[in-house]
Amino acid sequence: MAEHVILFTGxxxxxxxxxxxxxxxxxxxxxxxxxxxxxxxDKATTTVALDYGEIVLDDQDKVRxxxxxxxxxxxxxxxxxxxxxxxxxxxxxNDADDPIGRAVEYLDEFxxxxxxxxxxxxxxxxDIAPGPSVTxxxxxxxxxxxxxxxxxxxxxxxxxxxxxxxxxxxxxNIETRDMFVERVPQREELVAx
Amino acid sequence: xxxxxxxxxxxxxxxxxxxxxxxxxxxxxxHRVGTIxxxxxxxxxxxxxxxIVIDFARRTYSATLPFDRYPIHPGSVAITAEAxxxxxxxxxxxxxxxxxxxxxxxxxxxxxxxxAPWLRPSDRYRLSRxxxxxxxxxxxxxxxxxxxxxxxxxxxxxxxxxxxxxxxQAQRILNALxxxxxxxxxxxxxxxxxxxxQDAADQPRGLxxxxxxxLGL
Ligand SMILES: Nc1nc2c(ncn2[C@@H]2O[C@H](COP(=O)(O)OP(=O)(O)OP(=O)(O)O)[C@@H](O)[C@H]2O)c(=O)[nH]1
Ligand SMILES: [Mg+2]
Numbered sequence: 001m002a003e004h005v006i007l008f009t010g011x012x013x014x015x016x017x018x019x020x021x022x023x024x025x026x027x028x029x030x031x032x033x034x035x036x037x038x039x040x041x042d043k044a045t046t047t048v049a050l051d052y053g054e055i056v057l058d059d060q061d062k063v064r065x066x067x068x069x070x071x072x073x074x075x076x077x078x079x080x081x082x083x084x085x086x087x088x089x090x091x092x093x094n095d096a097d098d099p100i101g102r103a104v105e106y107l108d109e110f111x112x113x114x115x116x117x118x119x120x121x122x123x124x125x126x127d128i129a130p131g132p133s134v135t136x137x138x139x140x141x142x143x144x145x146x147x148x149x150x151x152x153x154x155x156x157x158x159x160x161x162x163x164x165x166x167x168x169x170x171x172x173n174i175e176t177r178d179m180f181v182e183r184v185p186q187r188e189e190l191v192a193x
Numbered sequence: 194x195x196x197x198x199x200x201x202x203x204x205x206x207x208x209x210x211x212x213x214x215x216x217x218x219x220x221x222x223x224h225r226v227g228t229i230x231x232x233x234x235x236x237x238x239x240x241x242x243x244x245i246v247i248d249f250a251r252r253t254y255s256a257t258l259p260f261d262r263y264p265i266h267p268g269s270v271a272i273t274a275e276a277x278x279x280x281x282x283x284x285x286x287x288x289x290x291x292x293x294x295x296x297x298x299x300x301x302x303x304x305x306x307x308x309a310p311w312l313r314p315s316d317r318y319r320l321s322r323x324x325x326x327x328x329x330x331x332x333x334x335x336x337x338x339x340x341x342x343x344x345x346x347x348x349x350x351x352x353x354x355x356x357x358x359x360x361x362q363a364q365r366i367l368n369a370l371x372x373x374x375x376x377x378x379x380x381x382x383x384x385x386x387x388x389x390x391q392d393a394a395d396q397p398r399g400l401x402x403x404x405x406x407x408l409g410l
Contacts, residue, residue, distance in 0.1 A: 004400060057403050086400075117344070134325050135252075149343050151323040162327045164408055165336070169326065171401045172340035179355060180345050183388040 004063040005084045006170065008051070009073060009110070010091035011102050013041030015124040015157035016067040017051050019091060022160045023065055023167060024053025048072075073109065082110070087118035087170045091157065095129035100140045107141070107150075114148065117177045120170045122155040205229055210238075210271040216303040219270045223247070223299065224311055224372055226274045234284040238271040239263055245295065246285045250277075253289030260298040293373050297329045300369025306361025308349075309368040312378070317346040317385065318367055319377045333410050334358050337401065338366050342376070346385040355389050 008016045021028050029052040032045040051067030066085075068078055088110055092103045103121060107114050123137065134152050141150060151169050155162045205225075213219055219237060226233050232250035242263055245256040283289060300309070308314070320342040326335075338356045341347060347355065352363045370376045404410075 002400075055404065055407065057400075057407055061403075063400075063404065138322055149320055149323060151326075151343075153323075153325050153327045155327050164410065165326050165331070168333060168401065168404065168408075168410065169323075169336050169340070171404060172337045173343065175399050175401050176337070176340040176344045176355070179341070179390055180387045181390050183384055183386055 002061055003084065004057075004061070004086055005081065006063060006065050006167070007081065007085045007088040008065065008067040008091065009070065009088060009106060011070045011093065011096050012037065012046060013043060014070075014091040014093045014096070015122075015155075016069075016091055017047055019089065019122070019155075019157035019163050020051045020053040020065045020067050022157060022163045023055060025056055026054045028053040070106075082113070085113060085118070087120075087174050088113050089120055089122060089166060089170060091122045091124050091155075093125040093129075094123050094132065095125050099123070099129075100132055100137055103137060104140060104144050107144070114145070114150070117148075117173045118170070119150055120166055120173065121150060121152045122157070122166050123152065124155055124157055126154045127156070210273045213270050213272060214268060215266055215270075216299055217309075219267075219272065220299050220303040220368075220372060221310060222272050222274070223296070224309070227372075227374065229276070231276050232279055232281060233274055233276050235272065235274045236284075238273075239267045240269060247292060247295070248283050248285070248289060249292070250279070250281075251283060251289070252292040253283065254292050254295050255283075255285035255287065255289045256295070260295060265302070291325075291328065293324060294328060296373045297324065297369050300372035301365045304364070304368050306359075306364055308364055309371065312367060312371060313380060314349070315380055317348050317379050318342055318352070318371075319346045319379075320370070320375060321377045322375050324370065324373065324375060333401075333405050334362060335366055338363060339370075342370070345387040345389075346377075346379060347389070351389050 008019055010016055017030060031047055031049040033048045035041065035043055035046040047067060047069045049072065053065040055063040057063065066081055072078060090103065090106050092099045096102055107119065110119065113119055121137065123134065134154060137152050151173065153166055155166055157163060211222065213222060226235055227249055235247040235249065237245040243257045245254060247254045320339060323339065334356060338352060338358065341352060341355045349360065349363055349367065353360055356363065371378065
């Protein structure tokens with residue numbers, strides 16, 4: 001049985017729980033508790049351990065969607081899940097403090113997945129904070145990682161079709177990396193050298 | 194920039210309207226003007242329709258009608274382009290919308306599956322930035338092709354083979370991405386160091402294909 005683990009991470013209030021609820025075919029396992037950090041994200045509850053949802057492929061296989069609260073990303077359980085993960089959806093809300101800085105910080109922490117092409121970025125809450133733009137994010141990431149082109153989309157996690165576009169982009173990106181091999185030089189080229 | 198360079202850029206933006214037929218010729222003008230290294234504004238007028246005004250410096254445009262409400266084959270498009278001083282105000286009221294939306298629509302439709310004239314058959318292409326697909330009309334094939342172009346330099350036939358799409362479909366996305374300035378293009382016949390595997394397209398049981406079927410996309 002193949003395992004397809006996709007992680008959702010990002011700062012508090014970015015929309016991770018909302019995103020998994022839109023994608024999941026089962027009732028999402030949520031671990032919400034009263035939010036004691038209303039100054040960070042002004043909402044009643046926050047995820048304390050994880051979110052878990054699934055998309056069933058057939059009776060054998062499912063895509064497992066795990067949401068990691070930002071403040072838990074160093075816990076041992078997450079270290080294990082990170083190794084099992086095929087890819088990661090990084091959500092950053094545009095009305096966060098220094099959202100671009102947060103995006104760079106998370107990408108550095110998930111550098112292994114990033115190197116494999118297994119990361120997509122969703123910028124959320126652009127209806128509340130229209131800037132910075134996708135171009136601004138891309139420019140900052142190009143400085144940190146000039147050799148990588150990472151998909152960066154504006155998304156509203158409450159919109160199922162947008163979340164599906166994000167998820168399918170991630171899967172396409174992971175799969176197409178495996179479709180390339182190093183070219184074997186032709187005999188004439190070897191002779192010429 | 195020296196004043197001679199400025200004059201050159203200014204004159205290549207063109208004076209007075211040029212009249213062209215169809216979106217293909219309009220796309221050629223947009224592509225040409227889009228590469229001029231000074232701020233340029235452009236106005237496209239189709240008879241009996243509101244104008245489309247482009248601010249290349251801010252990569253925004255303004256039009257009161259969506260692109261799909263314009264004729265598919267406009268008989269005459271009057272195009273005026275003008276170089277403006279850096280920092281000039283936008284050529285339309287308000288902040289406009291992202292230019293990519295217009296360039297994507299024009300690029301996908303303008304040449305109807307043939308190659309844009311600025312692309313050559315021997316070229317190879319690689320993605321230089323991801324289009325913001327949540328803002329653009331797209332199919333899953335476009336996402337898959339974009340992912341392939343993000344992974345290595347590909348020729349048109351390789352892109353078709355890797356994504357299992359027709360030449361027309363692959364050509365449309367190359368036209369659109371290059372018009373948006375989202376492709377690195379290299380000419381010549383030299384093969385890249387990373388190439389598609391021979392069995393690359395044999396992935397009906399791949400996760401992408403299965404999820405696509407499951408989600409009905
Ligand atoms: N207006 C608007 N609200 C959004 C958007 N995305 C998410 N939200 C809302 O923002 C709030 C936070 O979303 P959650 O899904 O709880 O965020 P989270 O990432 O799970 O947050 P934590 O679990 O606390 O880390 C919810 O009320 C969402 O409905 C968006 O694009 N626009
Ligand atoms: Mg949550």
